[in-house]
Amino acid sequence: MRILLIHNFYGSEAPSGENRAFLLEKAMLEKNGHEVQTYTTHSDNLRKLGVLGNITGAIMTPWNPMTYDRVRRIVKKFKPDIVHAHNTFPIISPSIFYAAGDVARVLTLHNYRLFCSAAIPMRNGVVCTNCIDKKSVFSSVQHGCYRGSGFATLPIAAKISLHRSIGTWNRAIDSFVALSEFQKNLISKGGIDPNFIQVKPNFFPGTPDRIPYSKRKNSVVFAGRISEEKGIDILIEAWKEWGPDAPYLEVLGDGPLKSKLEKNTKGINNISFLGKMDSSEAEKIIGNSRLLILPSIWFEGFPMVVREALALGTPIAVSNIGPLPTIAELANGVVFEPGNSKSLVEMVQSALSDKKQMIERAAASIRAFEQNFSETTNHNILMNIYKSAIEKRRSRK
Template sequence: MAKGALLVLAAFGIQSPYVLYTIHPGVASRISWRPTTQSMAWCNPSVVGRKEVVKILLVHNFYGSASPSGENQAFEVEKALLAARGHVVAQFTRTSDELRGGGVLGVARGGLATPWNPWMVSALGRLVAMLRPDVVHVHNTFPLISPGIFHAIGQQAARVLTLHNYRLFCPGAVPMRDGRPCTECLDRRSSWPAVKHACYRNSRLATLPLALSVGVHRMLKTWTHEVDAFVALSEFQRWRMAESGLPLHKVHVKPNFYPGRPPVVPWVERSSYVVFAGRLTVEKGLTYLLQAWQEWGHSAPELRILGDGELRSHLTTVAAGLPVRFLGQLSNEEAEAQIAGARLLILPSVCFEGFPMVLREAFAFGTPAAVADIGPLPSIVEHGRSGVVFAPANPESLLREARLAWDTPGLLERLGQGARREFEARYTEEANYATLMSIYDKAISVSRSGGDTRRTS
């Protein structure tokens, strides 16, 4: 047996079960292994808080490094959470950067791999047979890993999938078209409307592999028979995905969380600015935010926009002469410092979000949030307790709620205190860990029962 394979087997209990290894798939059927030295400290047995150690294989296709992703960040913090609790954690990852620079060939490769990647299916099947984990927890399979891996895993391990978006049934991942929510593919249980409307990158050709993937895995019953538990980020998403075909009793809610308990910047030490953090794309609703600031005029507080994206140039032009600063793409630490020092965070989305990472950060730092009344957002931010809610795609409503909160003495500070209380109650790593372990237990139970899709809880 290869030395690398022995190292991984050692990580899964033959020698020292408290080492985290990163698993990198090689070309075709070859798999290479490389230990992640930095991660070894995460798995210190002295910090085990759970009597039973669970062996977990995490699977994730990282989005390209040029496009910072909340999904990538969620994967990393959850991996650290599991390892810090003493569980045996290995990871199998690919990155979309592998396709960059490949030109037309790279695009074609990604498209062909999307519905069913036979090399990854084979690799994961053999890997699970060798490692024998209790749980295989998948975060993202697009574009290089493919949902076919669930069939390869079979009953060898409990299969868990986090729903970071709506891609199982929506080829565009975000149910949106022409600047407003579109649930045609979800409601009709057909992905062909997405091809008709060129929902992915405004291209029918680019949309076709994703639409094919949706259709193939509906036909193969991948989502009803080959996954033991789904992790939805909100009740809204849970019910919406169940209405589109997922078995409701297998869909469990676990929101994103913020690790640790960061100190809250005292209100008197905060500067008078409002912050937006996210991609500068249509679905984030920034056009409506800037329209509200135009109406507010020069008496408006400074608006700091963190992030980058396709609308950067256009938004910069619209914001000319307004108290708006574009800070560009910042590091996680820099972005968090901006959120922690703000008096209000605004999220004017016009699409169904999952669970925005910026909201868990705002709650952790005691910064109130103003959010659009769309998708799960109003259930995350409670109007009058942890922030304010305004009508989506409505600059007048946004301005009214934001200005009222800004001008009412003491209100933002009280809302910030409410946001921190929400964090302490719902979004700490301790609460999240307990929920995740409960989901794993349910998935293992379903798997051991032979994948029975009948309601068990």
């Protein structure tokens, strides 16, 4: 199959799970013998331009005529069977779906930016789905949901309104890829026909080396962006409440709360902030941990770190919000109430005290990976999505 993959890479100063998912999927397709061509842009190019870059990004977000023309020419020359976009924000824009001609188009929904200007359905530390429920962007502009600025939010709100009004989402795209059933249901509330949304979670490539659970060190791990929506402050509070008897907590990643939390945990010997590291280093730590904790307080898509943990046989403990409890159920994971440090301590403490059950959870994690999140399973799902998109495009002619 001939596939044109399209992606706007986010800035390199904040490593993105979306960027990693795009590169992994490209490698998977090539490994399985497909002919792949890419069209990509980088947000770093805008940042180098300073204020001019901000203005350029704002103008191009709703509709970029230059990327329309470039993709149209690539499609004409490459003649793909599928045009598959992952992220079009901020430079590429949804104009590329109109440049595809008669070719089937697929869009992966890594977040909720189709209807939510912030991409994260959250405002002031609380889940907010106003723009999805009301099918209106007024609230996002009013509250400055993108970077706390109504002015900065305007271009994204304009994009959402424009493409809702001209029917882009229901007429110019043949298959949407949601990362979970939860995300599919929420996106369909925004106005997308659920028959055009198919579920394909993120995957882990290959089969990793695993450390037997009984030989792992007495530590647990958090890996991700150190920010409010990830609930990392709740996790730190839980560890303070647990006290010196709590297992060693290793925090991987970077983000706006890192320096504050490091300062607040000085003198606490069982919490360590290890900072940003490459995926192979992170996998070693996750694979040698007794538990991965994901205390998110917002609707995740499908965190890349979850499929890493399951592949490595590391049990997961997640907050009871969005798609996380459903994923945990597949792997017999631990579930606690979001934003509740006492619930987190109670559930994690109880789980770790039963060593036999934790070994069983580790085995369940591996089974969940092999059945749902392996590369082979993911490729099969993606091929079915592509075939469905091609059939839908033919029926539209």
